[in-house]
Amino acid sequence: MRMATGGVGIGLGIKDYRAVMIFHKRSAFDEFVEDGWDFSGQADAAATLDDTGGEVNAADTVIGGVTVYQMTKRGLALQATLQGTKYWISKKLNK
Numbered sequence: 001m002r003m004a005t006g007g008v009g010i011g012l013g014i015k016d017y018r019a020v021m022i023f024h025k026r027s028a029f030d031e032f033v034e035d036g037w038d039f040s041g042q043a044d045a046a047a048t049l050d051d052t053g054g055e056v057n058a059a060d061t062v063i064g065g066v067t068v069y070q071m072t073k074r075g076l077a078l079q080a081t082l083q084g085t086k087y088w089i090s091k092k093l094n095k
Contacts, residue, residue: 003019009083011078015046017075020070021066021067022068022069040062041082042080044079048075
């Protein structure tokens with residue numbers, strides 16, 4: 001899927017990360033695919049470059065039945081935000 005996000009909060013940084021979403025209920029997955037919206041709060045500190053460095057983060061989503069994990073590949077960030085994210089199906093990846 002493709003994604004775009006925007007939010008408000010305090011902090012500074014830039015990071016390249018991967019999000020893994022675990023859907024605990026089929027209805028949560030179906031709603032996510034149909035609507036594609038997620039609203040969440042997060043706090044994180046990250047300083048990573050490939051396998052070097054580390055990160056600490058906490059995030060929670062308003063979508064029931066979903067757990068989200070973020071893994072920073074590289075970047076530097078110290079932030080606390082409230083954000084909205086729009087996901088949509090990638091035509092290139094889903095032919």
